[in-house]
Amino acid sequence: MNFHAFHPEDDLQDHGTRSCLEPFTVIHPVRNLTPPIRLNGKVIQQWRPARVVEWIDPGTGEIVSDTEYRRRFGKPVYRSERALQRTYVLGKLRPEARAFAQYILKFRNLRRGITPPVSTLVKWYADLTGQRAANVRRMVPTLTAARIIESDTLVGTLWQQSGAQAHASSFLQENARAAVAQAVMWMKRRDQRRCNRGDRARPAWLAQRLPPSIILAKSHAL
Structure with missing residues (x-):
């Protein structure tokens, strides 16, 4: 013990x-x-x-x-x-399941659940990461077994948030906040992909005017 x-x-x-x-x-x-x-x-x-x-x-x-x-x-x-317990639970998951769990937890609401439901977040995450929705959906039982999610709209007790002082209007805005959060993550991922395209072939006119960054770095080093 x-x-x-x-x-x-x-x-x-x-x-x-x-x-x-x-x-x-x-x-x-x-x-x-x-x-x-x-x-x-x-x-x-x-x-x-x-x-x-x-x-x-x-x-x-x-x-x-x-x-x-x-x-x-x-x-x-x-x-x-509670923070240490959450770290322990997430640490036992595979990296891909952990990333999906952290994504879901970003959509927690103040009613001990998540908005939108897991079924929708599976599609959103698949679109965000370029995976098939069926492959993402296979990780849901893993998160259920870890007690991170309890149902399609409820998270486990270790992850729940409650807003006793929240107003009814804040509950009505949950879907809008979730949509904005997804859009922001999608734009950040899109910009990251654009920045990682340096190894792709460039048009001849662009290669002449602006060599790849690795060539510029070597020229400065000389």
Whole structure:
């Protein structure tokens, strides 16, 4: 059984940013990680995260229990732990499946899912990368097994985002934002392909006026 201990401040950065309260009493209970995390090449399945049980207002000296803190500001999120777990899950995927997963996660919405659905993103990704949609679709079961996606419109709990303060209008704009994001990625890929065409044959008139960059580099080196 793997075990690891962390400095309290590593995990409290996000815990106290929602108010002026500061940690007062901190404990380190043993916590099982599912999925695990990887640190310094070792898989960690159990650790001691810092857990605040009392908070203090440095201005007034008021001590607030963690129960009261959660009632006022909501449940604290230990983002460093979740980030490490996400890195571990993505690191176990093949490079092509990892790239597809990272692409899908760019379209997460604030309703614990993705917009548009996976079936549409498969076609978009195929168009973006020049692959067949059927080949891209074969990676969907892999992402489902890794709990990155749960259904055509829902991502796994480790990847979900929720917007309690989001307005209804923001939900109506999800499809438009997704379309813009896809268009931007497509244009960047198109420009990258244009820049990589230096090894192709050039028209005679262009070759005379502007030699390939590699020839120019050698001439400057001389």
